[in-house]
Amino acid sequence: MKHIISVLVENEAGVLSRVAGLFSARGFNIESLTVAPVGDGDTSRITLVTTGDNNIIEQINKQLNKLIPVIRVLDLTDGPHVERELMLIKVAAQGDKRAEVLRIADIFRSRVVDATPNAFTIEVTGDSGKLDACLALLEPLGITESVRTGKVAISRGSKGIRKEPKG
Amino acid sequence: MVKLTGAEIVVQTLLELGARTIFGYPGGAVLNIYDEIYKSKELKHILTRHEQGALHAADGYSRVTGEVGVALVTSGPGATNAVTGLATAHMDSIPMVCISGQVPSALIGNDAFQEADTVGITRSCTKHNFLVKDVNDLARTLREAFFIARTGRPGPVLVDIPKDVTINTAEYSNNGGQVDIRSYRPTNKGHSRQIRRVMDEILAAKRPLVYTGGGVILADAAEDLTTLIRTTGMPVTNTLMGLGAYPASDKQFVGMLGMHGTYEANMAVHNCDLLLAIGARFDDRVTGKIAEFAPEATIVHLDVDPTSISKNVVVDVPVVGDVKSVLEALNVMIKESDFKEKQPDLSDWWQEIDVWRKRECLRYPAKEDVVMPQMVVETLFKVTEGDAIVVTDVGQHQMWAAQYYGFDRPRRWLTSGGLGTMGYGLPAALGAKAAKSDQPVVLITGEGSLQMNIQEFATLAQERLAVKVVILNNNFLGMVRQWQEFFYDNRYSEVDMTVTPDFLKLADAYGATGLRATRPEEVEKVLRQAMETEGTVIVDIHTDREANVYPMVPAGAALNEMILL
Numbered sequence A: 001m002k003h004i005i006s007v008l009v010e011n012e013a014g015v016l017s018r019v020a021g022l023f024s025a026r027g028f029n030i031e032s033l034t035v036a037p038v039g040d041g042d043t044s045r046i047t048l049v050t051t052g053d054n055n056i057i058e059q060i061n062k063q064l065n066k067l068i069p070v071i072r073v074l075d076l077t078d079g080p081h082v083e084r085e086l087m088l089i090k091v092a093a094q095g096d097k098r099a100e101v102l103r104i105a106d107i108f109r110s111r112v113v114d115a116t117p118n119a120f121t122i123e124v125t126g127d128s129g130k131l132d133a134c135l136a137l138l139e140p141l142g143i144t145e146s147v148r149t150g151k152v153a154i155s156r157g158s159k160g161i162r163k164e165p166k167g
Numbered sequence B: 001m002v003k004l005t006g007a008e009i010v011v012q013t014l015l016e017l018g019a020r021t022i023f024g025y026p027g028g029a030v031l032n033i034y035d036e037i038y039k040s041k042e043l044k045h046i047l048t049r050h051e052q053g054a055l056h057a058a059d060g061y062s063r064v065t066g067e068v069g070v071a072l073v074t075s076g077p078g079a080t081n082a083v084t085g086l087a088t089a090h091m092d093s094i095p096m097v098c099i100s101g102q103v104p105s106a107l108i109g110n111d112a113f114q115e116a117d118t119v120g121i122t123r124s125c126t127k128h129n130f131l132v133k134d135v136n137d138l139a140r141t142l143r144e145a146f147f148i149a150r151t152g153r154p155g156p157v158l159v160d161i162p163k164d165v166t167i168n169t170a171e172y173s174n175n176g177g178q179v180d181i182r183s184y185r186p187t188n189k190g191h192s193r194q195i196r197r198v199m200d201e202i203l204a205a206k207r208p209l210v211y212t213g214g215g216v217i218l219a220d221a222a223e224d225l226t227t228l229i230r231t232t233g234m235p236v237t238n239t240l241m242g243l244g245a246y247p248a249s250d251k252q253f254v255g256m257l258g259m260h261g262t263y264e265a266n267m268a269v270h271n272c273d274l275l276l277a278i279g280a281r282f283d284d285r286v287t288g289k290i291a292e293f294a295p296e297a298t299i300v301h302l303d304v305d306p307t308s309i310s311k312n313v314v315v316d317v318p319v320v321g322d323v324k325s326v327l328e329a330l331n332v333m334i335k336e337s338d339f340k341e342k343q344p345d346l347s348d349w350w351q352e353i354d355v356w357r358k359r360e361c362l363r364y365p366a367k368e369d370v371v372m373p374q375m376v377v378e379t380l381f382k383v384t385e386g387d388a389i390v391v392t393d394v395g396q397h398q399m400w401a402a403q404y405y406g407f408d409r410p411r412r413w414l415t416s417g418g419l420g421t422m423g424y425g426l427p428a429a430l431g432a433k434a435a436k437s438d439q440p441v442v443l444i445t446g447e448g449s450l451q452m453n454i455q456e457f458a459t460l461a462q463e464r465l466a467v468k469v470v471i472l473n474n475n476f477l478g479m480v481r482q483w484q485e486f487f488y489d490n491r492y493s494e495v496d497m498t499v500t501p502d503f504l505k506l507a508d509a510y511g512a513t514g515l516r517a518t519r520p521e522e523v524e525k526v527l528r529q530a531m532e533t534e535g536t537v538i539v540d541i542h543t544d545r546e547a548n549v550y551p552m553v554p555a556g557a558a559l560n561e562m563i564l565l
Helices: A015-025 A054-066 A097-107 A128-142 B006-016 B028-039 B051-065 B077-091 B118-125 B135-150 B163-167 B192-204 B214-218 B222-232 B263-271 B323-336 B347-357 B373-383 B396-404 B425-435 B456-463 B478-487 B503-509 B520-532
Strands: A002-010 A032-038 A043-051 A070-075 A081-092 A111-116 A119-126 A143-148 A152-155 B002-005 B021-024 B044-047 B069-073 B096-102 B128-131 B156-162 B169-172 B208-212 B236-238 B253-256 B274-278 B298-303 B317-320 B389-392 B441-446 B468-473 B513-517 B537-542
Touching: A002 A015, A002 A054, A002 A152, A015 A032, A015 A043, A015 A054, A015 B118, A054 A070, A081 A128, A097 A111, A097 A119, A097 A128, A119 A128, A128 A143, B002 B006, B006 B028, B006 B135, B006 B163, B006 B169, B021 B051, B021 B425, B028 B069, B028 B096, B028 B156, B028 B163, B044 B456, B051 B069, B051 B077, B051 B096, B051 B425, B051 B456, B069 B077, B077 B096, B077 B118, B077 B156, B096 B135, B096 B163, B118 B128, B118 B156, B128 B135, B135 B156, B135 B169, B156 B163, B192 B274, B192 B298, B192 B317, B192 B323, B208 B222, B208 B263, B214 B222, B214 B323, B222 B323, B236 B263, B253 B263, B253 B396, B263 B347, B298 B323, B373 B396, B373 B441, B373 B468, B373 B520, B389 B396, B389 B425, B396 B441, B396 B468, B396 B478, B425 B441, B425 B456, B468 B520, B503 B513, B503 B537, B513 B520, B520 B537
Parallel strands: B021 B044, B021 B069, B069 B096, B096 B156, B128 B156, B208 B236, B208 B274, B236 B253, B274 B298, B298 B317, B389 B441, B441 B468, B468 B537, B513 B537
Antiparallel strands: A002 A043, A002 A070, A032 A043, A081 A119, A081 A143, A081 A152, A111 A119, B002 B169
16 A cells, blocks of 8 residues: 655754665565655655555664664554645646646646746646556647656644654 | 863773773874874774674674673774674674774865775664764764664664874763663663553463563563563573573573574464563564464564564564563562562473473484584583683574573573674684683684684784683584585585694794694594683684584474474
8 A cells, every 4th residue: 555654854964865765675665755854954854655565664764763863753544635736737738738627727727837949847746546647638739848847745634743853 | 171182082082981991093085083092091992803803793792791892993994894794783782983084075085095985885784873074973972872772672883983084173071871862762661551562461361471582682681571571481492682681501401592592482473372571572483483483472662673573473462671670560560569479370381391302403413433413512611611701703603502501591592683784703712702802712613714803813913812712623514514415405605614724833933822623533522622721712613514503493384394313
């Protein structure tokens, strides 16, 4: 089963390779991984999407916690949460197709962030299914390239990821 | 506050943290640190002949003392040579700090002379590692390294220090090694409700078995374990790493378990209704076929490392915490309850175990003209009265040492259990002797393993450290040969070790004493002579070339499918 795991880490050199190295060394899957500093910048938040049975997910959770610079690990899949992904798509569109591209962009509430006489670049945000659907519709119109951030996610409700020490 | 150079801070902080003896090898990137070592009267440095030797020596030092072992190596090849030593300590959870030199900060990433990405290379074979970029962080980082190395599940920590950081100055004051790492707070106390569940499981068990690993040794919890075993009357087995946690001479000890464990220990695991694992990690060499491991048992697991729990075998009652504090709490709980009245009678279970014991699985045939390796270890036990610090390398001799030298006390058995590092023995024995100069240190090795770090005889000579080296010399890489005999139709591929140095001449070359035995009746005499002779002694004992280690659970088989002699 697919799990979205949030990892709050010290924002220091080498943390990402510790996390990525853990996954490759132990043979765990990573479907996507995003990382950026949060708060006052002394911590970073990693969101990673992985798959595995309950035992594997439990190991992933424990192994992540064991890494020294990891402050907190949260499996967002355990509770209600919001997930979002951002995608930029470049569509080579000329003539009649240009209007069609804009119509589709509109349906997905996406924005045109770059326009040239023979191409549009569109920014779409949403859950992964929405991004997949958008891609599928634009595909016949000629996608030159696309790029996705991978999922970021946050739990619903008032509680935040705790920053106090482990243990 | 005084300003010190980085090199001065290294030496001062090591002293602050209690290090008095370190093992290392100098080089360009660590020249400034070595200059401070030259000036220091308090910090003793032992110059090994190879960085791998320095790491294993620090490891051996740690295993016999329980303190953090310290090694110092230079950048590039110094650091890459340290890798096997780090990986060995990592697999066996040995607290160590390795300081490595690094090229100056400005040159990092430039493929400079003697540059290696040490932090990258050692990431997966250390508990944690650091690159110190600012001299102001140096003392704190070293304190954190020691703290991380010795707390929680212990392990090796590497601190990589660029050369310019050793020249730059920063304020330093001794803070007694205090640290505060918000993202690292290992669990120490076990949950009392879980500990009560452990007691309840013991009370419910008619066929309980306690299985303990290196964690009991590392936590210095052997006494607490012994109390638990004596008050509950349960049988106990140790892993290879756990030998000495419970007296081997006691009748409640059923021997080592696993691939070369005793028949009674493995049958007890297979038939028990409660398996109480303490400071052990269900390694594949212990469990055999995982699906058929302890099939009838409720599994209780006490360990400081949550990742060890339910990693290989699903655990019914987990207790996370320092093994010593958990055992103390459990012992108190048992003492203060009506445990004695409630506990079921275990005599039927002991009768079953006694039937397995009668198989005498460690019996071996004596030969008239050929020395049996098992007999050498038994004789060594007799000659040393079972009280030597015994170090091994890896292979058949290691298993015979584990099977036939009964350890009654912890921290007297040093072996590379997890990584299985040939060449571990001689430098580890050196480190052990450096720590315990008043106690006999014996290395049981093979002619293959010994040659992997043989250069350390020079270090022993230079430091006047006396190690008694007993070579079970069968002119084969014996364990590989045994597997080739059993599983590859006797096709002995590249295991012939007929050509070795003449160990008597080698002893002479290194200023040691060389002795040899080729017949059974000579063994006791040469071993006694070795123990009575001053200085390092190499005892070359020619043993039965094709003796095998029995009993054996073939890889992938269940524990009740043992090959017995």
